Amino acid sequence: xxxxxxxxxxxxxxxxxxxxxxxxxxxxxxxxxxxxxxxxxxxxxxxxxxxxxxxxxxxxxxxxxxxxxxxxxxxxxxxxxxxxxxxxxxxxxxxxxxxxxxxxxxxxxxxxxxxxxxxxxxxxxxxxxxxxxxxxxxxxxxxxxxxxxxxxxxxxxxxxxxxxxxxxxxxxxxxxxxxxx
Amino acid sequence: xxxxxxxxxxxxxxxxxxxxxxxxxxxxxxxxxxxxxxxxxxxxxxxxxxxxxxxxxxxxxxxxxxxxxxxxxxxxxxxxxxxxxxxxxxxxxxxxxxxxxxxxxxxxxxxxxxxxxxxxxxxxxxxxxxxxxxxxxxxxxxxxxxxxxxxxxxxxxxxxxxxxxxxxxxxxxxxxxxxxxxxxxxxxxxxxxxxxxxxxxxxxxxxxxxxxxxxxxxxxxxxxxxxxxxxxxxxxxxxxxxxxxxxxxxxxxxxxxxxxxxxxxxxxxxxxxxxxxxxxxxxxxxxxxxx
Numbered sequence: 001x002x003x004x005x006x007x008x009x010x011x012x013x014x015x016x017x018x019x020x021x022x023x024x025x026x027x028x029x030x031x032x033x034x035x036x037x038x039x040x041x042x043x044x045x046x047x048x049x050x051x052x053x054x055x056x057x058x059x060x061x062x063x064x065x066x067x068x069x070x071x072x073x074x075x076x077x078x079x080x081x082x083x084x085x086x087x088x089x090x091x092x093x094x095x096x097x098x099x100x101x102x103x104x105x106x107x108x109x110x111x112x113x114x115x116x117x118x119x120x121x122x123x124x125x126x127x128x129x130x131x132x133x134x135x136x137x138x139x140x141x142x143x144x145x146x147x148x149x150x151x152x153x154x155x156x157x158x159x160x161x162x163x164x165x166x167x168x169x170x171x172x173x174x175x176x177x178x179x180x181x
Numbered sequence: 182x183x184x185x186x187x188x189x190x191x192x193x194x195x196x197x198x199x200x201x202x203x204x205x206x207x208x209x210x211x212x213x214x215x216x217x218x219x220x221x222x223x224x225x226x227x228x229x230x231x232x233x234x235x236x237x238x239x240x241x242x243x244x245x246x247x248x249x250x251x252x253x254x255x256x257x258x259x260x261x262x263x264x265x266x267x268x269x270x271x272x273x274x275x276x277x278x279x280x281x282x283x284x285x286x287x288x289x290x291x292x293x294x295x296x297x298x299x300x301x302x303x304x305x306x307x308x309x310x311x312x313x314x315x316x317x318x319x320x321x322x323x324x325x326x327x328x329x330x331x332x333x334x335x336x337x338x339x340x341x342x343x344x345x346x347x348x349x350x351x352x353x354x355x356x357x358x359x360x361x362x363x364x365x366x367x368x369x370x371x372x373x374x375x376x377x378x379x380x381x382x383x384x385x386x387x388x389x390x391x392x393x394x395x396x397x398x399x400x401x402x403x404x405x406x407x408x409x410x411x412x413x414x415x416x417x418x419x420x421x422x423x424x425x426x427x428x429x430x431x432x433x434x435x436x437x438x439x440x441x442x443x444x445x446x447x448x449x450x451x452x453x454x455x456x457x458x459x460x461x462x463x464x465x466x467x468x469x470x471x472x
Contacts, residue, residue: 117217119471137448139455139465147456147470150358156192156207156334160347161325161398161418162301166204171352172345173323177205180194 190335191222195227199234201244201300202325206312209319209334221463226315230308230322230343233427236306239299240266254293262269267296273328274299276372277431282446283426283429292403302395302430309426321361327395327428344394349418349458356457359422391454391469393426395435415440416460424470 059145098107111119152158158173168174190209197204206227211219234284247456249267260271274296275288275318301324309329312320319332321342341362345355363397399414418438423429432453436444444465450454454469 067289087413088241137467139444139448139457139467139471142464142466142471143355144444144464145447146472147357147466148359148472149285150343152345152353153359154356155331155343155345155355157205157321157323157328157342157361157380157444158326158347159323159359159394159395159396159420160352162202162325162327167352168325172347172355173326175197175204177207181194 185210187396190268192334193223195223195226197231200238200297200304202250202301204230204234204325205321206324207321211336211337222317226312226317226320229311229315232326233308233311235306237266237300237304240264241296243297249294251293260292260294263384268447270299270303271298273303273427279436280447280450281431281435281439283436283444284443296439298434299427299431301325301327302427305393305430315343327393327426327430328361329393330391333362346394346396346420346456349398350462356464357420358460359391359420359454359470361394361396361422371397373390391422392424393419393429394422395426395433396420397428397430397437399437403424414438415460415462416444416457417462420456420470421446421447429453 091114093109093111096108096110109121110117111121150176152172156176158171158176160171160173190212192207192209194205194207196206197235197343206223208223208226210216214222230242231393239245239248242248243250243254249258249264253263253267260268263271271287271294274285277285278287285298286300287294287296298343305322306326306329308322309331312322313331317331319334319336321330321334326347327340328342328344330344333340334342338397339362341360344359344361346359347358348354348356396418398418399416414437419433421429421433421436423432428451432447432451434457436447436455439446444455444457447453448467454467455465456467456470457465459465
């Protein structure tokens with residue numbers, strides 16, 4: 001009974017961590033915790049755990065408490081190993097529920113082989129307006145009218161590659177400074 | 182855009198020349214102070230900042246034959262015997278060299294030590310701390326196109342300072358804007374070490390998290406940028422906004438030298454926003470620079 005509780009806690013923890021990690025969200029909301037638990041149940045049909053699995057579940061159980069309360073720590077490795085242990089016999093792919101986060105809709109799929117999570121795929125990852133979102137802050141190609149616009153009359157300072165003092169005299173910054181002298 | 186009900190504060194600026202460029206200190210006029218007192222305060226603050234820049238320049242300038250840096254280059258002085266200031270900047274530059282995998286380096290191709298890539302940012306950072314120590318909460322410090330701000334141009338509000346970034350193809354026009362502001366200097370400076378991806382919520386241009394904006398280019402004064410990859414630089418100009426001005430300056434320089442791989446590494450490892458202009462004029466931007 002205790003082991004079973006620990007295992008489901010570990011699975012929930014792993015689910016939360018996966019969802020949290022995949023969406024880059026620190027602080028998954030309550031709904032993602034529920035959804036993650038559902039993901040866990042799908043895998044828990046196998047039901048067998050070795051003593052090593054239980055051992056790692058012990059530590060995972062404590063992190064599951066943290067996860068449930070809405071913060072995901074860096075204990076992802078611990079949680080994931082607990083989940084892998086329980087799902088060892090199952091293999092295959094498991095879809096998480098569709099979860100609404102404050103950043104948009106998230107659904108992930110994990111692939112399990114021989115007790116290891118071998119792949120995590122984002123099935124759905126969109127923002128509130130339905131556009132797909134970037135997980136990292138990757139610098140992407142943009143058009144000129146897609147960047148924040150500024151008119152020289154509307155700025156208080158001007159940034160640019162280091163200008164020599166001669167070049168400064170003809171620069172926009174010089175004009176601004178002159179206006180504020 | 183934020184609505185400002187009160188009348189905009191008139192800004193006052195003072196400038197001086199140092200490190201081969203022009204430094205501008207801009208402050209909003211304080212309505213509660215007598216005009217002469219406010220002017221005196223700005224004069225005094227500018228004098229403090231100028232002294233700080235001049236002192237650092239006298240140590241680090243390679244244009245001054247009598248500077249400590251010049252003596253190091255001529256092998257008249259060894260690094261272990263150098264001043265604490267010199268060794269501290271060398272250590273900082275060496276750390277950044279490791280973190281950027283060599284894209285930022287304080288060593289010229291001929292092997293000579295050149296810390297000018299980090300000294301200006303350091304001077305801006307120190308000047309910012311001095312201004313805060315003087316009790317000044319709202320100011321904008323621009324040293325040759327690298328910017329550090331505190332507070333707001335409208336004291337008492339959270340209206341950000343609005344910075345423009347020059348178009349490298351036409352220096353009379355602006356390529357983009359970026360809101361700068363926040364209490365970044367009030368909190369302890371960020372660790373140099375990569376902190377991992379920041380939460381998505383902080384990646385919006387809310388004007389509250391980035392106090393510093395630095396821009397490096399391959400076209401002008403490329404004296405501290407040596408391309409890691411052979412051939413022409415991939416980027417003509419790179420701007421980086423961050424909480425810390427040295428971080429912004431170093432990473433902008435590193436990205437110009439290291440190209441797209443360094444750009445991707447920088448945006449993944451540090452909590453920054455970046456806007457890069459390719460040699461053909463195309464732009465690459467992180468979310469904070471997009472509308």
